[in-house]
Structures are given as structure tokens and as C-alpha cells.
Amino acid sequence: MSQYLIRRxxxxxxxxxxxxxxTFMIIHLIPGDxxxxxxxxxxxxxxxxxxxxxxxxxxxxxxxxxxxxxQALHGNLGDSITLQQPVVQAxxxxxxxxAELGLISxxxxxxxxxxxxxxxxxxxxxxxxxxxxxxxxxxxAIPGFVLGLLLILFFAVFIRIFPPGGYVPFSDDPLGNIRxxxxxxxxxxxxxxxxxMRQIRASMIEALSQDYVRTARxxxxxxxxxxxxxxxxxAVLPVVTIVGLQVGSIIAGAFIVETIFLWPGVxxxxxxxxxxxxxxxxxxxxxMAALSYMTANLLVDxxxxxxxxxxxxxx
Amino acid sequence: MAxxxxxxxxxxxxxxxxxxxxKAWFAKVVEILRQDPRxxxxxxxxxxxxxxxxxPFITPYSPLEYHPxxxxxxxxxxxxxxxxxxxxxxxxxxIYGTRISLSIALATILMGGICGTILGVMAAYLKxxxxxxxxxxxxxxxxxxxxxxxxxxxxxxxxxxxxxxxxLAFVRIPLYARIARGQAxxxxxxxxxxxxxxxxxRTWKILFRHxxxxxxxxxxxxxxxxxxxxxxxxxxLSFIGLGTQPPTPEWGSMITDAQTYxxxxxxxxxxxxxxxxxxxxxxxxxxDAVRDLLDPRDSRRVGKSLEA
Numbered sequence: 001m002s003q004y005l006i007r008r009x010x011x012x013x014x015x016x017x018x019x020x021x022x023t024f025m026i027i028h029l030i031p032g033d034x035x036x037x038x039x040x041x042x043x044x045x046x047x048x049x050x051x052x053x054x055x056x057x058x059x060x061x062x063x064x065x066x067x068x069x070x071q072a073l074h075g076n077l078g079d080s081i082t083l084q085q086p087v088v089q090a091x092x093x094x095x096x097x098x099a100e101l102g103l104i105s106x107x108x109x110x111x112x113x114x115x116x117x118x119x120x121x122x123x124x125x126x127x128x129x130x131x132x133x134x135x136x137x138x139x140x141a142i143p144g145f146v147l148g149l150l151l152i153l154f155f156a157v158f159i160r161i162f163p164p165g166g167y168v169p170f171s172d173d174p175l176g177n178i179r180x181x182x183x184x185x186x187x188x189x190x191x192x193x194x195x196x197m198r199q200i201r202a203s204m205i206e207a208l209s210q211d212y213v214r215t216a217r218x219x220x221x222x223x224x225x226x227x228x229x230x231x232x233x234x235a236v237l238p239v240v241t242i243v244g245l246q247v248g249s250i251i252a253g254a255f256i257v258e259t260i261f262l263w264p265g266v267x268x269x270x271x272x273x274x275x276x277x278x279x280x281x282x283x284x285x286x287x288m289a290a291l292s293y294m295t296a297n298l299l300v301d302x303x304x305x306x307x308x309x310x311x312x313x314x315x
Numbered sequence: 316m317a318x319x320x321x322x323x324x325x326x327x328x329x330x331x332x333x334x335x336x337x338k339a340w341f342a343k344v345v346e347i348l349r350q351d352p353r354x355x356x357x358x359x360x361x362x363x364x365x366x367x368x369x370x371p372f373i374t375p376y377s378p379l380e381y382h383p384x385x386x387x388x389x390x391x392x393x394x395x396x397x398x399x400x401x402x403x404x405x406x407x408x409x410i411y412g413t414r415i416s417l418s419i420a421l422a423t424i425l426m427g428g429i430c431g432t433i434l435g436v437m438a439a440y441l442k443x444x445x446x447x448x449x450x451x452x453x454x455x456x457x458x459x460x461x462x463x464x465x466x467x468x469x470x471x472x473x474x475x476x477x478x479x480x481x482x483l484a485f486v487r488i489p490l491y492a493r494i495a496r497g498q499a500x501x502x503x504x505x506x507x508x509x510x511x512x513x514x515x516x517r518t519w520k521i522l523f524r525h526x527x528x529x530x531x532x533x534x535x536x537x538x539x540x541x542x543x544x545x546x547x548x549x550x551x552l553s554f555i556g557l558g559t560q561p562p563t564p565e566w567g568s569m570i571t572d573a574q575t576y577x578x579x580x581x582x583x584x585x586x587x588x589x590x591x592x593x594x595x596x597x598x599x600x601x602x603d604a605v606r607d608l609l610d611p612r613d614s615r616r617v618g619k620s621l622e623a
Binding site: 014015016018019022023026027028029030031137138140141142143144145146149150152153157247248249251252253255256259260270271274275277279282283285286289290293294297 | 451452454455456458459460461462463464466467468470471472473543547550551554555556557567570573574577578581584588591592595596599600
């Protein structure tokens with residue numbers, strides 16, 4: 001067990017290095033002189049040279065990466081150009097808002113998908129199974145931004161029961177916070193609902209066709225026990241993998257959902273920085289997104305050790 | 316006119332062969348459509364492809380000309396989906412937008428697919444440090460949430476159609492590389508590859524003659540499935556303002572425009588929104604059907620598709 005984990009963690013080091021290198025290289029993809037792009041057309045050669053020096057862009061590339069990496073290891077990703085504050089501070093301030101949105105969306109997706117997926121798998125070819133299939137299809141086919149705007153149209157413009165956007169911290173106004181949360185969570189979580197429902201249905205059907213399920217039935221266990229004790233435990237593994245992967249689409253989705261619903265989170269910060277060409281912040285958000293996603297997938301692999309005895313007892 | 320006999324015979328031969336092949340092809344299509352009704356959704360997509368190609372002949376309006384006097388009109392007989400804030404016909408812009416969305420999606424799949432396949436096959440065939448480096452780089456690309464990395468790349472390169480396609484293609488390389496690597500490992504371990512290696516065939520010839528044709532179908536399945544994701548991401552990036560730039564008609568940016576008029580003219584959004592949804596649903600259904608037809612995991616079906 002510990003060997004499996006050690007191997008997994010050692011393998012993450014070179015990957016993380018390349019991730020940092022790729023994030024660092026973003027600023028060098030800018031065609032021409034980055035400092036000139038940042039400062040605009042009217043900048044004098046002196047100010048351009050000064051910014052190049054400040055950003056370290058006058059050094060050779062490997063030196064630049066070394067310096068940037070060393071600073072990044074110390075939690076310093078430079079200063080924002082538009083916000084007059086360090087990049088890390090700007091991001092960390094906004095993490096709670098995005099984390100609230102992301103985690104609740106993930107919970108919402110599981111709360112809907114798990115029961116429906118299991119029901120569809122155990123009642124194949126009934127009308128509910130059909131509804132589940134159609135919903136999974138719709139969920140994957142409707143882009144988040146379209147769904148978000150349609151929800152605003154119906155629930156904030158036609159029947160005014162939810163606000164079209166905005167955010168109140170939970171500590172200031174708990175009810176208001178929940179009211180602000182509902183439409184963004186549905187927007188962000190629905191694609192995940194669809195994916196989860198499909199995966200749970202498929203892996204549950206797969207598990208139900210195994211020999212141990214037949215054995216369990218043969219020894220006279222009631223359906224309920226067969227489903228929840230024998231089949232579900234084995235069907236849950238691929239679902240955990242999918243949830244790990246969904247962390248990625250939820251981070252990316254938060255960019256768009258926070259923009260539509262005016263949530264002051266990391267996603268909105270990212271989109272604003274993109275539009276105002278605040279490259280250090282863009283770089284910081286991209287690195288943060290990648291590191292959170294890597295951590296989520298590492299946690300998924302660690303959880304396998306506890307969920308799957310085959311890994312625990314294999315070397 | 317006197318045509319030498321042997322020439323006439325030969326041309327007739329070629330001709331009948333062509334007709335027979337055409338008939339067999341047609342019969343195969345009918346057979347596939349009969350067996351799996353999901354393939355009828357290809358018809359929906361063909362309508363869009365047709366609209367993209369023949370756009371100027373289908374609609375009498377220009378997608379770019381301003382007509383402020385008829386701005387933000389609700390749907391009428393003259394303008395089936397209404398007009399936008401500058402008086403341009405919405406349906407016309409959707410039809411022209413099909414060109415953009417489909418070509419970006421195709422370019423994305425082709426570029427990502429070709430680069431990914433080359434990397435994957437190289438990793439599998441050359442092994443050793445090449446394999447290790449490629450695997451680590453691919454894992455690194457996969458460590459980014461896909462859309463976030465595309466977003467960063469377009470931000471740096473500057474918003475344009477080509478940069479958008481490049482950015483979307485880059486994050487898709489790992490999908491194809493992983494499949495190609497796995498498949499190529501299996502194929503290159505087979506006897507016929509060893510045989511041609513022993514008989515002195517050059518490496519590139521082995522790759523193109525023996526390995527590539529044998530790993531093609533899972534890659535094709537991946538391509539059909541991911542084309543809908545390419546359209547999804549493309550419209551999302553354009554919605555944010557990072558893809559096509561005004562006045563180019565594009566579905567995602569049409570929705571951005573409509574967002575401003577959500578309260579006063581909500582119908583403005585419905586045209587482009589429904590278009591995206593219809594295209595993505597058709598592509599998803601078709602992608603599932605293609606996977607079921609070609610999926611190598613289901614050996615019964617593979618036997619069928621190979622003999623066909």
C-alpha cells in the first residue's frame with residue numbers, strides 16, 4: 001500500500017515540473033515583446049526596458065524560469081498589473097467564493113446522479129431509465145453558458161424568484177447566500193450530473209452482471225442487499241475516477257459561471273485579467289487550477305487504496 | 316466514332332466496377348441506418364454542413380451589413396429568428412456561423428489528432444527515454460483543466476480563429492496520444508510487424524503501412540466523440556470574447572450579444588442557443604452510435620465492421 005502511494009507521489013514530481021514550465025511559458029507565447037504588449041503602443045523604450053527588467057524578461061530563458069520557479073516555491077507569483085496587489089493574495093482572497101460554488105455543485109451532482117443512476121441500472125428499460133438517458137444526453141449537450149442564461153431568463157426575468165446574479169457571503173446573510181447559490185450551482189453542476197448518471201448506470205450494470213452478484217442472489221439475499229452491499233461497492237470505483245476528472249471541468253466551468261452570475265471568485269478574476277491582459281494573474285490562476293486539479297486526482301488515487309482491497313494487498 | 320476495341324472494353328470494365336462499388340457503398344449505408352436509427356442524426360449534421368457550404372444561396376441577407384432601422388426585431392416572416400442589435404438577420408448569422416464553428420471543430424480534431432497520433436506512435440515504437448518524456452509531457456498537459464489551458468494559450472497568442480483552433484487542438488493532443496500509444500504497443504508486438512522488421516523494412520514504412528492502419532478505428536471513435544466537445548469549448552471561449560472577433564458571425568459570440576438584451580428581447584438568445592444544443596445533441600448521439608459500431612472492446616462488433 002505505502003509502496004503504491006510512494007510510487008504515485010514520486011511520479012507526480014516530474015509532471016509538476018513540466019506543468020510549472022508550461023505555465024511559465026504562457027507569457028512567452030505572446031507574439032513580439034511582452035512588455036510592449038502590456039504597456040501599450042504609447043510606451044517609451046525606457047519604460048519598456050524598465051518593465052522588462054522588473055519582470056526579469058531581460059535575462060536568458062532558463063535563468064528566467066529558474067528565478068520564477070524559485071519565487072513560486074516561496075509562494076510568490078509576482079504582482080498583478082491592474083490590481084496593485086500580489087498575485088497570490090488576489091487569488092487566495094477569492095478562493096472561498098469559488099470553493100463554495102465548486103464543492104456545492106459537486107455535491108448537487110452526486111446527490112442527483114447517484115440515486116437516479118442506480119435506479120436506472122436496476123430498472124433497465126423502464127420509463128425512468130429512459131428519462132435518465134435523455135437527461136444525461138441533454139446535460140452533456142447544453143453548454144454551461146447557455147444553461148445559465150436560460151435559467152436567468154426563466155427564474156430571474158419571467159418568474160422573479162431568484163436574483164439574476166450577485167453574491168452575499170454566508171456570514172453576512174445565510175439565506176441570501178443560499179438564494180444566490182441556487183442558479184449558479186445548477187448551471188455548473190448539471191453537466192456533472194449527466195456525466196455521473198451515465199457512469200453510475202453503466203458501472204452498476206457492469207457490476208450486476210458479475211458472478212458474485214449471481215452468487216449473492218443464489219444464496220437468497222434480498223435485492224436491496226445485493227444492490228447496495230455487493231454491486232454498489234464495486235460500481236463506485238469508476239465513479240470516484242470520474243469525480244476526480246470533474247474537478248477539472250468544474251474549475252473551468254467556474255470561469256464562465258462566475259462571469260455570468262457576477263460571482264467575485266477566482267474564475268471572474270481570471271476572466272477579468274484575461275480581458276485586461278494582466279498576464280501575471282492569468283499565469284497564477286492557471287497554475288493554481290492545475291495544482292488543484294492534480295491534487296484532486298492524487299486524492300482519488302489515494303482513496304483507491306481504501307476502496308479497492310486489490311490495491312491494498314497487491315505489493 | 317471508331318474506338319479501338321480493347322480501349323472500349325477496358326473503359327466499360329472500369330465503369331461497371333465503379334457502379335458496383337457505388338451500389339455496395341449505398342447498400343452498406345442503408346444497412347447501417349436500418350440497424351441503428353441513431354445514425355439518422357447524421358442527417359441533421361448534413362443539413363448544417365450543407366448550410367455552411369451554400370450559405371450565400373440559402374439566405375438573401377448579408378451576415379455583416381448593418382440595418383439600424385430594423386434593429387432588435389422579434390421574429391417575423393421576413394426575419395424568422397428576428398434581428399440583432401445592429402439589424403442583422405439572426406438566422407443568416409447562424410447559418411454563416413456554422414462555417415466558423417464546423418471549421419474550427421474540424422481543424423481542432425485534425426491538428427490534435429495528427430499530433431497526438433504521431434506522439435503516441437513514436438512513444439510506443441521508439442520506447443526508452445522518448446516514451447518516458449512523451450508520457451510525462453502528456454500527463455502534464457492533462458494536469459490542466461482543458462478549457463483553462465486553452466484559455467491561457469489564446470490569451471497569450473491573441474484572440475483569433477486560428478489561435479483558437481491551435482489552443483483547442485493543443486489540449487486535445489493527449490487524448491489521441493494515449494490511445495495511439497496503447498494501440499501501437501499492442502500492434503507492434505504482433506508477428507506481422509516482427510516479420511516485416513526482420514525482412515528489413517524501413518521504420519517509417521512499418522509505421523505507415525502496418526501500425527497506423529491498424530490503430531485507426533479507435534482514434535476515429537475518439538474523434539467523433541470529441542468533435543462535440545470541440546464545438547462546446549469553441550463556443551464557450553467565443554462567449555467569453557476570446558475566439559472570433561466582431562463582426563464575424565459565430566454562435567457563442569451571438570449569445571454574448573444577446574445577453575445584453577436578455578430582459579428586453581429574450582428571443583434574441585433562443586436562435587443561437589437552440590442551434591448549439593441541436594448540433595451538440597446530434598453529435599453526441601452520432602458519436603455514441605459510431606463508438607458502438609467500431610469499439611474494439613466489443614469484439615463481436617469489430618468482427619462485423621472489419622468484414623464489412
